[in-house]
Amino acid sequence: METGFRKWIIVVTVVFCCLLELIDTSIVNVALTQMMGNLSATQQEVSWVIASYAIANVIVIPMTGFLAEQFGRKNYYLVSVILFTLASMACGQSTNLWELVAFRFIQGIGGGALMATSQAILVDTFPPKQLPLGQALFGMGVIIGPTIGPTLGGYIVENYDWPWIFYVNVPVGILASIFTILFIRDPERIKNAIPRPLREIDWAGIGFLILGVGSMQYVLEQGETNDWFDDGIIRLFTGLAVVGVVGFLWRELTAKAPIVDLRVLTKSRNLAVGAFLSFVLGFGLFASVFVFPIFTQRILGFSAEQTGYLLLPGALASGFMMPIVGRMLMAGVPQKAMLPVGFAIFFGFTFWMGSKISPTAGESDFFWPLITRGVGLGLIFMPITTMSLAGLQGRDAGQAAGLTGMIRQLGGSFGVAIVGTYLERSIQNNRVALLPNISLYNSETAQRVQAFTQSFINKGLSLDQAKQAAYAALDGTLMKQVSLITYTQIFYALGYFFLACVPLILLVKRAKPGEAIDLNAAH
Incomplete structure (x- = not known):
C-alpha cells in the first residue's frame, strides 16, 4: 500500500x-x-x-x-x-x-x-x-x-x-x-x-473473443444505420457473433488456462447478479446520455455546447456522490440496502424527464432531473462494484473486474442500439397513429392551414406558394409533436426497465463481517 x-x-x-x-x-x-x-x-x-x-x-x-x-x-x-x-x-x-x-x-x-x-x-x-x-x-x-x-x-x-x-x-x-x-x-x-x-497461451480463446465480441459490437454499432437484418452484412456479422460467443463460452469453460476464466461466475452468486446489474448500469448510463442530446438539439434547437453544459451539473453530482457512498460502505451500510434507493432515484429521473419534455422546455427545466440522475447513478455504481468483487481473492478478483467492465460496456452498446432503433421506428409508428386526426375536413385543421397560408401570404408569397408552405408547416408541427411523444416514451421505457430489474437485488447475499475485496493481484 x-x-x-x-x-x-x-x-x-x-x-x-x-x-x-x-x-x-x-x-x-x-x-x-x-x-x-x-x-x-x-x-x-x-x-x-x-x-x-x-x-x-x-x-x-x-x-x-x-x-x-x-x-x-x-x-x-x-x-x-x-x-x-x-x-x-x-x-x-x-x-x-x-x-x-x-x-x-x-x-x-x-x-x-x-x-x-x-x-x-x-x-x-x-x-x-x-x-x-x-x-x-x-x-x-x-x-x-x-x-x-x-x-x-x-x-x-x-x-x-x-x-x-x-x-x-x-x-x-x-x-x-x-x-x-x-x-x-x-x-x-x-x-x-x-x-x-x-x-500455452489460450490462442483459441483470444480468437473466439475477438470474433464474437467484435462482431457483436459491430452489429450493435451499425445495425440501425444498415436497417438491421434486412442487410446481408449485418446478418453475416450476427452469425459470426453467435459462432464466436458460443465458441468463446465453450473454450473458456473447458480450457486449463483460459484467457478469461468464466468459471469465476460460478464461485460467487453476487458476482453473477452484479454482472447483470453492471449491464443494466451501462444500459442506463449510455442510453440516457445518447438520447438527451438528440432531443435538445433536434427538437429544442440547442447547440452542442449548450447541451454539454446542461449535462455537466449532473456529472458533477455523480462525482460528488462517489466519496459519500464510499464512506457509507466503509461505515457498514449494506449494498443490498443502497441499490434499491439508487434504482428508485433513476426511475424517478426518467419519469421527471418525461414530464418535462415539451416544445417550450428550457434549460432550467432539465437542471434538477439531471442532478437526480447523477445522484442515482452514484448510488448504483459503487454498491454494484463492491458487491460483485466481495469475497473473491487474487486472480479471481482480477477476472471478475475485467468481466464486469466488459459487460458494462456491452450494456452501453445495447442501450444506444436499442434506443436508437426505438427512436427511429417509433417516430414513424406515432406519425401513422396521429395522421387520422389531421384532415382538411376537420375544422381545426382547416383553420390552422388557413392561418399558416395567410401568414405566408403576408410574407410576400403567392397563394399557391403560401398553400404549399402551409402544408409543409403543418407537417413540421405534426413531426414535432410525434417526436415529443416518442422521446417521452423512451424515458418512461428506461424507467420501467430499471424498475423491472429491482427484484434481482433480492438475490444478493450480504457480505460477511470483515469480508473484503482482494484486488491486490487483479489485472
Whole structure:
C-alpha cells in the first residue's frame, strides 16, 4: 500500500487516464457533422469513428488480466498510456476518414486497458479499510467520463476545430506516462509471476473473443444505420457473433488456462447478479446520455455546447456522490440496502424527464432531473462494484473486474442500439397513429392551414406558394409533436426497465463481517 504524496499522485494519474478513456467514448459524437464535411464522408461512413473505438475497447477489456500478468502490470499500463496518447495525436493528424478510423481502433486498444487496469492500481494503492474510497475514485471516472464528453466536445467544436478533441489527450497522456514510470509499482505477485510460454497461451480463446465480441459490437454499432437484418452484412456479422460467443463460452469453460476464466461466475452468486446489474448500469448510463442530446438539439434547437453544459451539473453530482457512498460502505451500510434507493432515484429521473419534455422546455427545466440522475447513478455504481468483487481473492478478483467492465460496456452498446432503433421506428409508428386526426375536413385543421397560408401570404408569397408552405408547416408541427411523444416514451421505457430489474437485488447475499475485496493481484 502507498502513503503520502506518492499515493495521491498515483490516484490523480489513474483517475485522469480512466476519465480520458471514457470521455473519448462520447466526445466525438458532437463533432461528427464537422468531420463529415472536412473528410468528405457520409453519415454512415463517419459512424465508424465511434464504432471502431468501441469494438477495440470491448475486445481488450476482458483480456487485461492476462496481458498484465504476461508483461507486468506497470509495463502494460505504461505501454497502454503511450499507445493511447500517440493514437490520439495520429487521430488529429488524419487526412482521410479510414485513416482516422484505423487510429481510433488503436486508440481504443490502449484506452480499454487504461480503464480496466486503473481499477486494480487504485485498489493496490489503498489499504483494505479504505478500499471503498478507492473504488469511489474509480467510479467518478466511469460515471463522469461519458457525461462530460459532449460538454468538452461541444466547447471544442464551437470554438476550435475537430482535431482538438484528440489533441487535448496528449498533454495528459505525457504527464501520465511520466508519473507511471516514477510512481506506479507492481505488487509482489505480479513481480514474481512467470509469463506463460507462447505455446500455452489460450490462442483459441483470444480468437473466439475477438470474433464474437467484435462482431457483436459491430452489429450493435451499425445495425440501425444498415436497417438491421434486412442487410446481408449485418446478418453475416450476427452469425459470426453467435459462432464466436458460443465458441468463446465453450473454450473458456473447458480450457486449463483460459484467457478469461468464466468459471469465476460460478464461485460467487453476487458476482453473477452484479454482472447483470453492471449491464443494466451501462444500459442506463449510455442510453440516457445518447438520447438527451438528440432531443435538445433536434427538437429544442440547442447547440452542442449548450447541451454539454446542461449535462455537466449532473456529472458533477455523480462525482460528488462517489466519496459519500464510499464512506457509507466503509461505515457498514449494506449494498443490498443502497441499490434499491439508487434504482428508485433513476426511475424517478426518467419519469421527471418525461414530464418535462415539451416544445417550450428550457434549460432550467432539465437542471434538477439531471442532478437526480447523477445522484442515482452514484448510488448504483459503487454498491454494484463492491458487491460483485466481495469475497473473491487474487486472480479471481482480477477476472471478475475485467468481466464486469466488459459487460458494462456491452450494456452501453445495447442501450444506444436499442434506443436508437426505438427512436427511429417509433417516430414513424406515432406519425401513422396521429395522421387520422389531421384532415382538411376537420375544422381545426382547416383553420390552422388557413392561418399558416395567410401568414405566408403576408410574407410576400403567392397563394399557391403560401398553400404549399402551409402544408409543409403543418407537417413540421405534426413531426414535432410525434417526436415529443416518442422521446417521452423512451424515458418512461428506461424507467420501467430499471424498475423491472429491482427484484434481482433480492438475490444478493450480504457480505460477511470483515469480508473484503482482494484486488491486490487483479489485472
